[in-house]
Amino acid sequence: xxxxxxxxxxxxxxxxxxxxxxxxxxxxxxxxxxxxxxxxxxxxxxxxxxxxxxxxxxxxxxxxxxxxxxxxxxxxxxxxxxxxxxxxxxxxxxxxxxxxxxxxxxxxxxxxxxxxxxxxxxxxxxxxxxxxxxxxxxxxxxxxxxxxxxxxxxxxxxxxxxxxxxxxxxxxxxxxxxxxxxxxxxxxxxxxxxxxxxxxxxxxxxxxxxxxxxxxxxxxxxxxxxxxxxxxxxxxxxxxxxxxxxxxxxxxxxxxxxxxxxxxxxxxxxxxxxxxxxxxxxxxxxxxxxxxxxxxxxxxxxxxxxxxxxxxxxxxxxxxxxxxxxxx
Ligand code: HEC
Ligand code: HEC
Numbered sequence: 001x002x003x004x005x006x007x008x009x010x011x012x013x014x015x016x017x018x019x020x021x022x023x024x025x026x027x028x029x030x031x032x033x034x035x036x037x038x039x040x041x042x043x044x045x046x047x048x049x050x051x052x053x054x055x056x057x058x059x060x061x062x063x064x065x066x067x068x069x070x071x072x073x074x075x076x077x078x079x080x081x082x083x084x085x086x087x088x089x090x091x092x093x094x095x096x097x098x099x100x101x102x103x104x105x106x107x108x109x110x111x112x113x114x115x116x117x118x119x120x121x122x123x124x125x126x127x128x129x130x131x132x133x134x135x136x137x138x139x140x141x142x143x144x145x146x147x148x149x150x151x152x153x154x155x156x157x158x159x160x161x162x163x164x165x166x167x168x169x170x171x172x173x174x175x176x177x178x179x180x181x182x183x184x185x186x187x188x189x190x191x192x193x194x195x196x197x198x199x200x201x202x203x204x205x206x207x208x209x210x211x212x213x214x215x216x217x218x219x220x221x222x223x224x225x226x227x228x229x230x231x232x233x234x235x236x237x238x239x240x241x242x243x244x245x246x247x248x249x250x251x252x253x254x255x256x257x258x259x260x261x262x263x264x265x266x267x268x269x270x271x272x273x274x275x276x277x278x279x280x281x282x283x284x285x286x287x288x289x290x291x292x293x294x295x296x297x298x299x300x301x302x303x304x305x306x307x308x309x310x311x312x313x314x315x316x317x318x319x320x321x322x323x324x325x326x327x328x
Pocket of ligand 2: 093100197201202203204222225226232238248252253254272276
């Protein structure tokens with residue numbers, strides 16, 4: 001063998017040169033050199049979050065964007081019960097529900113926020129700005145109070161959300177924005193079946209009593225709470241079972257499920273959502289919500305309603321008859 005190589009050495013060297021050239025071509029072609037090449041290398045049917053690595057935004061604006069992303073990812077460290085800036089929220093992070101700081105498709109991302117706000121929303125019966133929408137999540141999902149609109153913190157969150165949505169045309173919603181809409185069950189969602197799903201698929205991280213698990217320093221959660229006094233309140237978006245089920249189907253169990261490869265069936269997602277949203281949690285005065293009661297979503301669990309269905313039917317379904325009647 002060695003003899004063979006020795007006698008054919010010019011051929012061996014040529015082969016090795018070819019190999020090096022081919023390999024280096026493969027490497028440079030898979031590492032995009034510009035922002036455009038980066039975007040083009042991905043499937044263009046879904047949204048691609050911008051990256052500061054490729055973006056030339058400079059100075060104060062860049063600092064604001066970085067701080068804004070940090071606040072979304074680690075809200076509790078700055079604004080939680082032991083927050084270093086203020087103590088105005090429940091210990092959860094925005095990112096617990098807006099995964100990867102609002103960049104994950106089907107993970108309740110922020111791709112359509114800058115393009116669609118200000119907009120009229122039925123819940124408040126008014127035109128809402130981005131500030132109002134962010135405040136809503138502070139007051140409901142984080143069961144707290146919002147930072148002032150002039151504060152460095154709100155300005156940073158705004159800069160980050162604006163930057164994230166910069167490539168989305170006004171009025172447009174990219175595929176994968178927000179939360180997956182699951183097909184409806186023919187029956188009502190069942191908290192008893194959901195409890196079994198919870199025990200086998202969720203409890204290992206979120207705990208037997210849904211209280212989550214604090215991280216080592218104790219000023220944020222490693223596994224966020226799903227109910228109890230540190231969880232989202234009764235006015236939060238996830239307290240609607242369709243939102244929770246859709247979020248779970250694409251994203252939980254965490255790091256095992258994806259939108260294209262979910263671990264829960266839709267039936268399991270509806271049932272476990274019914275179970276989680278039947279547990280105790282902080283309540284919020286919702287008397288000012290949905291000033292036009294006929295605009296309440298099919299799964300809003302608090303009456304009065306214009307359609308004659310009960311609170312239990314609205315909360316758990318079956319939803320098809322409710323939607324059919326609302327359409328009339
Ligand atoms: C407990 C889960 C949860 C947490 C924590 C949370 N949110 Fe939300 N947020 C939601 C849900 C669910 C929706 C969608 C509600 C709906 O469509 O009814 C939403 C919607 C939004 C929207 C509007 C999105 C759109 O496309 O219209 C913004 C902006 C937002 N949240 C910002 C924040 C910020 C900032 C924080 C942290 C201060 C935060 N959220 C924390 C669950 C959460
Ligand atoms: C492997 C651990 C793990 C498992 C198993 C798991 N989760 Fe989670 N879950 C997480 C983590 C971590 C987050 C927060 C993600 C982040 O902040 O990036 C989260 C976030 C959530 C949230 C949004 C935040 C909140 O606290 O309300 C809900 C709701 C949720 N999980 C429900 C479930 C349900 C229901 C199951 C079972 C079907 C489940 N999870 C299984 C780790 C897990």
